[in-house]
Amino acid sequence: MLYNVLKLLHVLSIVVWIGGMVFAHFFLRPAALSLEPPQRIALMxxxxxxxxxxxxxxxxxxxxxxxxxIGRVAKETVQAGLPFNMPLSWHIMAGLGVLMMLIFGHIRFALFKRLSRAVAAQDWPAGGAALASIRTWVGINLGLGVAIIACTLLLV
Structure with missing residues (x-):
């Protein structure tokens, strides 16, 4: 039961993350382009x-x-006297997932900090540049997230 609850939380967290990137990238940003830079950058x-x-x-x-x-499956497999061989899709999911987390860290703690400073100073050109960098890295993370989902569902 605990495994199923954690798997549900795992998937729901991914839905929030990937879904939020899709919303921001393809819907919020294009709609915000109709606003003047001060309003657009403050909204974003x-x-x-x-x-x-x-x-x-x-x-x-x-x-x-x-x-x-992963630890639970490995432990149960070894306790059953079998070798634990993590599936390729799990390796891809874990590796690319950690990469996504590192990219998010860069977005949140470096690029977003630049955006926050620009908004506080009302430096709209710097804010626009920070948003452009955030958009690029969010696009990369979105691509990685879609690749993870595809690999997880298509590789057995």
């Missing part, structure tokens, strides 16, 4: 601040639940 800052808080929680849940689930 506020939305990203809330989203990044949720993603930080999601990252912790995904990492903790993923490590626990």
């Amino acid at each position: 800052h506020g939305a990203l601040q809330r989203f990044f808080g949720a993603v930080l929680v999601a990252v912790i849940v995904v990492l903790g639940s993923g490590v626990w689930m």
